[in-house]
Amino acid sequence: MTARIYTMVNQKGGVGKTTTAINLGAYLAKLGRKVLIVDLDPQANATSCLGVDKHSVKHGTYEAMLNITPALKSLLSNPTLGLTLLPSSPALAGAEIELVQEQSRDTRLKQALQPLAERFDYILIDCPPSLSLLTVNGLVAAKDGVIIPVQCEYLALEGVGQLMQTLQRIRQSLFPALKVRGVVMTMFESRAHLSTDVVGEIRKHFPNQVFNAIVPRSIRLAEAPSYGVPISAYAPNSTGAQAYMALAKELMTGDGVALPE
Numbered sequence: 001m002t003a004r005i006y007t008m009v010n011q012k013g014g015v016g017k018t019t020t021a022i023n024l025g026a027y028l029a030k031l032g033r034k035v036l037i038v039d040l041d042p043q044a045n046a047t048s049c050l051g052v053d054k055h056s057v058k059h060g061t062y063e064a065m066l067n068i069t070p071a072l073k074s075l076l077s078n079p080t081l082g083l084t085l086l087p088s089s090p091a092l093a094g095a096e097i098e099l100v101q102e103q104s105r106d107t108r109l110k111q112a113l114q115p116l117a118e119r120f121d122y123i124l125i126d127c128p129p130s131l132s133l134l135t136v137n138g139l140v141a142a143k144d145g146v147i148i149p150v151q152c153e154y155l156a157l158e159g160v161g162q163l164m165q166t167l168q169r170i171r172q173s174l175f176p177a178l179k180v181r182g183v184v185m186t187m188f189e190s191r192a193h194l195s196t197d198v199v200g201e202i203r204k205h206f207p208n209q210v211f212n213a214i215v216p217r218s219i220r221l222a223e224a225p226s227y228g229v230p231i232s233a234y235a236p237n238s239t240g241a242q243a244y245m246a247l248a249k250e251l252m253t254g255d256g257v258a259l260p261e
C-alpha cells in the first residue's frame, strides 16, 4: 500500500478546506481506509476540529518539517473514528521564516511524509488560506493532486482562476506533475439562485473536474467542530454528512478503490 496524497487548497479563507479535510477523511475511514489528516495550518483548525488542544501540541507538523521530531512519532490516532492526525500548533507559523534560507525548503513536508506512505491509504493535507511557503510545501507533497473546495458565492470563479494560475506556476518551477483531483462545491444553498448559477459556471469552466457531490450549507457541519468530532460522529443523518459520504465514495471510485459491500 502506498498512500494517495491529496492536498486541500484554496488561498481564499473560510471556503471549507478544513471542513472537507476532516469530514472527507472521516468517511474514507468509515469506508475502511486508513486515513491520516495532516494539519499544515498554523491556525490549527483541523487539530481543534478533531478535539486536540493546539496549545498542548509539542510535536507535530512543524517539528516534522524542521527535522526536529519524525512525523511518525507525532501521530495522534483516534481509534473510534479510525482517523490519525499529524497535529499543528501556532509554532508552525515560524516555519515560514525558519525555512526560507534552506535549500530544500519546498520539499520539507513531502520528505517528512515519505516514511508514512506505507502506513496509510489516504493522506489528506489541510492548507492555510495563503500562498505561503507552507502551502507550497502542501502542493509539492500532493502526489495525487489537489482538492479545491470552492464556496458557492459571488466571484467564486475569479478566485479559482487565481488559484489555477498559482498551480501553473508550481508546475513550471517545482512539480510539473501537479494535478487537480477535483473541485468540491461547498456551502450550497438550494434556495439561492446564486448557488446554482455558481455551480453551473464553475462546471462550465472546469469540465469534468468538479465532483458531483455538492456540500450544502449545513448548520450541523459548523457545529461539529465545537464537539471535537467530524460530522459522522455528530449528525450522521444530516445533509452535510450525506454529502461528505457521497464525496468519499466518489473519490474512492474515481481512484479505482473498491467500496465495501
Ligand SMILES: Nc1ncnc2c1ncn2[C@@H]1O[C@H](COP(=O)(O)OP(=O)(O)OP(=O)(O)O)[C@@H](O)[C@H]1O
Pocket: 012, 013, 014, 015, 016, 017, 018, 019, 020, 041, 043, 045, 127, 128, 129, 186, 187, 188, 215, 216, 217, 218, 219, 221, 222, 223, 225, 240
Ligand atoms: N457546508 C458548510 N455549511 C455550514 N458551515 C460550514 C460549511 N463548511 C464550512 N463551514 C463553516 O465555515 C467556516 C469556514 O470553514 P473551514 O474552516 O472549513 O474553511 P477553511 O477554508 O478551512 O478556512 P481557513 O481558510 O481559515 O482555513 C467554519 O466555521 C465552518 O464550520
Ligand SMILES: [Mg+2]
Pocket: 017, 018, 019, 041, 045, 046, 126, 127, 128
Ligand atoms: Mg482551514
